[in-house]
Amino acid sequence: MTQMKKISYLVLRKNGGLTPTTLSLCPGFIMFPQALRLSRLFTQARCNSWGTRIRMNSGFLQANVVILHKDLADDFEAFCHANGSPLPLLYRSQAGEWGCPPLAANADIRTDCPQYCVFENGVLTNKVVDLLAYTTQLQDMVSFYLGCSFSFERALEKAGVPVRNVEQGRNVSMFRTAQTCKRVGRFECPLVVTMRPVPLDKLDLVAQCTHLIPQAHGGPVHIGDPAILGIQDVSRPEYGEPVESCPGDVPVFWACGVTGVEAVQSSKPALAFTHSPGCMFVTDKEDTATSPLTVKPSECPVTFHISQNPLHFSMASKATVQQIRQLEEIAVEDPGQRGIRALFVQDELVKSCLSLSHASTVLITTGFPTHFMHDPPEETDGPPGAIAMAAMLQALGKQVVVVTDQRALEMNHRIVQDAVEKGVIKTAVPLLSFQGTGSEAAIHFLCHDGDPEKPRYDHLVAIERSGRASDGNYYNMRMINIKHLVDPIDDLFTAASSIPGMSTTGIGDGGNELGMGKVKDLVTAHMPNGSIIACDVAADYAITTGVSNWGGYAVACSLYLLNCCLIHRRYLQYGLGQPPTAQEAWASSLPSVEKEEEFLSILVKYGVRSGKTGNLGLEVDGLTFHPTHSDIIRRLIEVTRLGPSSFK
Structure with missing residues (x-):
C-alpha cells in the first residue's frame, strides 16, 4: 500500500467519507483496511451492493x-x-x-x-x-x-x-x-x-x-x-x-x-x-493464493459428475485419479485375447468408486451359470471379485448384501462361511435371492414399503452376472441360452434407474454381463456374436475388464485410495471430518494373492469351474491363477500402495 493511497483515502474521508460518488473519483483505488475501519459511513454501505463491490476489490x-x-x-x-x-x-x-x-x-x-x-x-x-x-x-x-x-x-x-x-x-x-x-x-x-x-x-x-x-x-x-x-x-x-x-x-x-x-x-x-x-x-x-497450475497433483482437486438424479458431483485429488486410472489400465489387460479393449470407457472405474464411496448401503450380485451341463453350473469368475469388493466396503463402514440365484443360495452361504473361517473376509455378507417379476416387485425389493423415496440401497453392483439380451434370453459366450438357470435380478437394475439416489455399476469382460448394456453398441460391433449375446440392461457405470474378478479387485483398491485421499475424504464428510484414522484396517481388507488363492480353492471345493474351459482347478476364464491372476493382483496392489507423491 503506497503512501499516496493512504493520503487519497484520508482526503475522501475528509470530504464526505466513502460514498459511491467519492469512490468513483479514484478509479482503481484499493481500499486501505486501517482507513476502512475508521470510516463510519462505510458501515451501511458494506451490507449492500456497493459494499459487495468494495469487498471484492479490497484484496x-x-x-x-x-x-x-x-x-x-x-x-x-x-x-x-x-x-x-x-x-x-x-x-x-x-x-x-x-x-x-x-x-x-x-x-x-x-x-x-x-x-x-x-x-x-x-x-x-x-x-x-x-x-x-x-x-x-x-x-x-x-x-x-x-x-x-x-x-x-x-x-x-x-x-x-x-x-x-x-x-x-x-x-x-x-x-x-x-x-x-x-x-x-x-x-x-x-x-x-x-x-x-x-x-x-x-x-x-x-x-x-x-x-x-x-x-x-x-x-x-x-x-x-x-x-x-x-x-x-x-x-x-x-x-x-x-x-x-x-x-x-x-x-x-x-x-x-x-x-x-x-x-x-x-x-x-x-x-x-x-x-x-x-x-x-x-x-x-x-488474499493471495497459489496458482492451481503450480500445485502438485496430491493437492489438486478434480471433480466428477456421479449422479443426475439427484444432481451430484464428487472430487478427489489429481494424484489419486491418476492411480485409479493405472488400476483401470491393469484390469482391462487382455491376456486371453478376447478383444475386450474395444468396450473400454475411461474413468468408469473412478466414477463408480466415487459413487460407492458416498453410498451407505450396497447390493452386489454375481453368478454366471455358463456350465449348464454341470452341477453347480457356476464359474470361478465373479464371486472372488464380489467378495473382494464386499470386504473393502465393510471395512469402510458400509452395509453390504449379496443377491444371487435361489438355486445357488445354500452353496453360496457355505462358500461365504468358509471364506470367513479362512480369513478371506472378516464378516459374513448377508445373502438374499430375488425371484419376483416386473418393476413393482423390484421396487418393493429395493425400497421400504415399495416407496421409491425410501430406498434400502444406494448402489447396486453386478460383477460377472449373466445379463438379459434384447430378446429376453440370457446367453453365454457360445450363444447357449441359460435363461432357465437365471433369476430375474436384471429387473432390480432396471427399476433402480427410476429411483432417485440409487446408482448402478456393471463389471464385465464379454458384454453379455448385467450392466454392460451401457456399451451395447460396442459389444454388437466388436464382440463375437455380439448382436445376439449383448446385454440389453444398462448400468450407470460399465467397468470393462480382461477378467471380471480383476474389476472387483480394482474397485476394492480404488475405494481404499479414495478414502485415503485427504481431498476426497474431506469432501465426503462435508468438511467436518478428521484425516483418515482407519487406514490400517482398510489396508488389511485389500485383496492379496494369498487371500484370492484361498478363495479360489474354496470355490473349487464346491465344484465351481473355470468359465472358458470348465476345468475344476485354480483357473479363471482359462487362465491359471499362477502366474496370470497372481501377477495382476500383485500389480494392482503395487499401484495402490504407492503414495500420491509418486504421481507427479
Whole structure:
C-alpha cells in the first residue's frame, strides 16, 4: 500500500467519507483496511451492493467474528479445531484485547465490523454498529477471528470465474444444513454453508482455486442438489440474500463461518457477540493464493459428475485419479485375447468408486451359470471379485448384501462361511435371492414399503452376472441360452434407474454381463456374436475388464485410495471430518494373492469351474491363477500402495 493511497483515502474521508460518488473519483483505488475501519459511513454501505463491490476489490482477507466469555474460550477454540472447514481460526485474542496484531495493525474489535449481533442466552436481542457500550463486559471476553469465503471471491474473479452474488450486487446466500458439526463441550450446531452458482465448465477451476485458501474455508464441501445437504429451497436462505443461477450453472457449496453464529445460539451463553452475517472484519493481510497450475497433483482437486438424479458431483485429488486410472489400465489387460479393449470407457472405474464411496448401503450380485451341463453350473469368475469388493466396503463402514440365484443360495452361504473361517473376509455378507417379476416387485425389493423415496440401497453392483439380451434370453459366450438357470435380478437394475439416489455399476469382460448394456453398441460391433449375446440392461457405470474378478479387485483398491485421499475424504464428510484414522484396517481388507488363492480353492471345493474351459482347478476364464491372476493382483496392489507423491 503506497503512501499516496493512504493520503487519497484520508482526503475522501475528509470530504464526505466513502460514498459511491467519492469512490468513483479514484478509479482503481484499493481500499486501505486501517482507513476502512475508521470510516463510519462505510458501515451501511458494506451490507449492500456497493459494499459487495468494495469487498471484492479490497484484496484483503476478511474474517467472521465470535466474542465469548473467557470461561467458554478454550472449548470454542477446540470446537474450531474440530470443525476446521467452517471455522478456520485465524486468531484468538486475550481476554479484554481489542486488537489482533497478526491480522491487522491498530484494530479495535469494538468498532471495526460494520454491524454486530448481540446474543443473550443464545437469543439475538439486538444489532448494533459498534460495541463501545459493552466495553466493561468485553474486559472478560475473548474474540475469535475466523476465515471467510469472501476472501476467495477475488481469486475466483482473477481466474475468470463469474461470481454471481457479486454480479447481482447481493450478499451471498447462506444456509443451515442437516449436517452436524463435531461437538465440543456446549458447542454443537448445524453446519452453515454458502452457495454460489458456478458454470459447469468451471467446477475444476473453482475447486482448485478455493482448495488453496484453507483460511477462507478451502474447497467446496458439496456440489449439486441442495437437498443432499438438507436444503429444501435455495431461494430462501437463512442468512444473506437469494442469488440467481444462470443457464448451465451448478450449485456449489462451501463451509461458512456463520456456523459460529449457530454455535453461539446453540450453546446459549449469557452474553455473546458476533459480526452480522455479510458484514465482515477486514484484515491487513492480502488474499493471495497459489496458482492451481503450480500445485502438485496430491493437492489438486478434480471433480466428477456421479449422479443426475439427484444432481451430484464428487472430487478427489489429481494424484489419486491418476492411480485409479493405472488400476483401470491393469484390469482391462487382455491376456486371453478376447478383444475386450474395444468396450473400454475411461474413468468408469473412478466414477463408480466415487459413487460407492458416498453410498451407505450396497447390493452386489454375481453368478454366471455358463456350465449348464454341470452341477453347480457356476464359474470361478465373479464371486472372488464380489467378495473382494464386499470386504473393502465393510471395512469402510458400509452395509453390504449379496443377491444371487435361489438355486445357488445354500452353496453360496457355505462358500461365504468358509471364506470367513479362512480369513478371506472378516464378516459374513448377508445373502438374499430375488425371484419376483416386473418393476413393482423390484421396487418393493429395493425400497421400504415399495416407496421409491425410501430406498434400502444406494448402489447396486453386478460383477460377472449373466445379463438379459434384447430378446429376453440370457446367453453365454457360445450363444447357449441359460435363461432357465437365471433369476430375474436384471429387473432390480432396471427399476433402480427410476429411483432417485440409487446408482448402478456393471463389471464385465464379454458384454453379455448385467450392466454392460451401457456399451451395447460396442459389444454388437466388436464382440463375437455380439448382436445376439449383448446385454440389453444398462448400468450407470460399465467397468470393462480382461477378467471380471480383476474389476472387483480394482474397485476394492480404488475405494481404499479414495478414502485415503485427504481431498476426497474431506469432501465426503462435508468438511467436518478428521484425516483418515482407519487406514490400517482398510489396508488389511485389500485383496492379496494369498487371500484370492484361498478363495479360489474354496470355490473349487464346491465344484465351481473355470468359465472358458470348465476345468475344476485354480483357473479363471482359462487362465491359471499362477502366474496370470497372481501377477495382476500383485500389480494392482503395487499401484495402490504407492503414495500420491509418486504421481507427479
